[in-house]
Amino acid sequence: MSLDKSDVEKIAHLARMALDESHIEAYVVDLGNILNLVEQLEAADTDAIEPMFHPLHMAQRLRGDEVSEADCREANQQVAPKVENGLYLVPKVIE
Amino acid sequence: MQWETVIGLEIHTQLATRSKIFSGASTAYGADANTQACIIDLGFPGVLPVLNETAVDMALKFGIAVDAEIASRSVFARKNYFYPDLPKGYQISQFELPIVGKGSIGIDLEDGSQKVIGITRAHLEEDAGKSLHEDFHGMSGIDLNRTGTPLLEIVSEPDMRSIKEAVAYARKIHQLVVYLGICDGNMQEGSFRVDANISIRPLGQEAFGTRTELKNINSFRFMERALNYELERQIDLLEGGGEVVQETRLYDADRDETRSMRSKEEANDYRYFPDPDLLPVEISEERLQRARQAMPELPDQKRRRFEADYSLSPADALTMTQSRALADYFEQVVASGADAKMTANWVTVELAGALNKAGLDLSQSPVSPEQLGGLLQRIADNTISGKLAKQVFEAIWNGEGDADSVIEAKGLKQITDSGEIEKIIDEVIAANPKQVEQFRAGKDKLLGFFVGQVMKQTQGKANPGQVNKILVAKLKG
Numbered sequence: 001m002s003l004d005k006s007d008v009e010k011i012a013h014l015a016r017m018a019l020d021e022s023h024i025e026a027y028v029v030d031l032g033n034i035l036n037l038v039e040q041l042e043a044a045d046t047d048a049i050e051p052m053f054h055p056l057h058m059a060q061r062l063r064g065d066e067v068s069e070a071d072c073r074e075a076n077q078q079v080a081p082k083v084e085n086g087l088y089l090v091p092k093v094i095e
Numbered sequence: 096m097q098w099e100t101v102i103g104l105e106i107h108t109q110l111a112t113r114s115k116i117f118s119g120a121s122t123a124y125g126a127d128a129n130t131q132a133c134i135i136d137l138g139f140p141g142v143l144p145v146l147n148e149t150a151v152d153m154a155l156k157f158g159i160a161v162d163a164e165i166a167s168r169s170v171f172a173r174k175n176y177f178y179p180d181l182p183k184g185y186q187i188s189q190f191e192l193p194i195v196g197k198g199s200i201g202i203d204l205e206d207g208s209q210k211v212i213g214i215t216r217a218h219l220e221e222d223a224g225k226s227l228h229e230d231f232h233g234m235s236g237i238d239l240n241r242t243g244t245p246l247l248e249i250v251s252e253p254d255m256r257s258i259k260e261a262v263a264y265a266r267k268i269h270q271l272v273v274y275l276g277i278c279d280g281n282m283q284e285g286s287f288r289v290d291a292n293i294s295i296r297p298l299g300q301e302a303f304g305t306r307t308e309l310k311n312i313n314s315f316r317f318m319e320r321a322l323n324y325e326l327e328r329q330i331d332l333l334e335g336g337g338e339v340v341q342e343t344r345l346y347d348a349d350r351d352e353t354r355s356m357r358s359k360e361e362a363n364d365y366r367y368f369p370d371p372d373l374l375p376v377e378i379s380e381e382r383l384q385r386a387r388q389a390m391p392e393l394p395d396q397k398r399r400r401f402e403a404d405y406s407l408s409p410a411d412a413l414t415m416t417q418s419r420a421l422a423d424y425f426e427q428v429v430a431s432g433a434d435a436k437m438t439a440n441w442v443t444v445e446l447a448g449a450l451n452k453a454g455l456d457l458s459q460s461p462v463s464p465e466q467l468g469g470l471l472q473r474i475a476d477n478t479i480s481g482k483l484a485k486q487v488f489e490a491i492w493n494g495e496g497d498a499d500s501v502i503e504a505k506g507l508k509q510i511t512d513s514g515e516i517e518k519i520i521d522e523v524i525a526a527n528p529k530q531v532e533q534f535r536a537g538k539d540k541l542l543g544f545f546v547g548q549v550m551k552q553t554q555g556k557a558n559p560g561q562v563n564k565i566l567v568a569k570l571k572g
Contacts, residue, residue, distance in 0.1 A: 059377035065149035068119030069133035086128035087236035
């Protein structure tokens, strides 16, 4: 499978990454190589193999339904660029 | 052209856990902004989610109730998108292996029959925060208290063929999750949110038409209106030679219209992949067994039992089992010695009417089940007439005591002594010779006049059955 420039631009947009125009060609090649590697893997016969969703052969540990976190708003908001009335302020988003 | 409507629903139910699905922050509604958003909810570097077992058990209960396949092994995945109320840049959800697989539920149609609606799946995921678009100096305010609240997203098959069916299905799921105690069902607070996929096709055509997805439906009434608007819009488009565009549309209740929410170039591309922070969830036979044992009686089972045990009509049984609270109230009234049919009538008409008028919930009813039971017994044993009973009900409602003390205090006891009734009837007949003559000449309608006179003399306390019988005998005699 090969990528073209518009694929790379789309992927970058979905990841909200700003790409330097001059680097795009290199990404087309590098990402394409990764896909080629995956293509090689796909050639292996995996019909009888159960897909693995996690490298560890363990099950998820569950926790009891208890409120254990105290209010740390003040500490948490120290790293926020802008807050007001307890809200985090962000550039206007409206759909 | 005749069109057929095709509707499928995605319902997000907030699970009634105390803490979040992956953190120990509280889920209580209405707290100060961001006081219930901990570093796990905020997606700080280095934090790890740990799954809440009660959320899992609640999902199991739902799966059992809709007779679904329960996945012994299910997997959490990341759904990637950027929005300020989703601090991690992904929502932890389930994609390939949801905890609840294929199931079904019966909905009640207007003609009394049931239709089975397929449930495709129900999966666990975390809720996002809230964006407030009021003006904060040209910025948006973000409250992340809701972030990480457990959701069970219930996805139906596109099995509904009318708006009525879609509303009936949504109501049925609402009733079920509230019965199960896994969701408080509060639509205003967003605990139960409905997204609807709707399309139309020429009647008889197999292939589905292009669908639109309606979001922002926060009441059953709006759901019906939003779907009606969208249905008309699609028909107008197609009949006008246009095309329906697959898109998400928002319902605006103030304007009663839907409008496009996302443009095409931003078509969803969530790039799901298994979340490496969470291991697969394994449901042991033992856990499933425990969930089975914890199942309450479900609405349909309760309804059949009410029909069988209390000889209620199907309609009454349906009404009395609308909610668990109502069914419990009904059973307590009957347990106190009242007749079941009469109880159903009084609960539906007098009690529901009074509650409605006062804007109260059943749980706030000033009339206890025992008090209503006591009143109904006094009607059944002829102590008071049905008409006066309404007066007694009002007095109980106003806190004047139970039925017996109200009847005593107001002197409302019914006159059933036929000697006494006869005496009054004799007086009434003697006082109205002209009417007696007319009645005897064939003017049967005048019987009502005589009954009225007797009731007036007794302040409504004479037993109506006896009055009628004696009057007819005397007038004809």
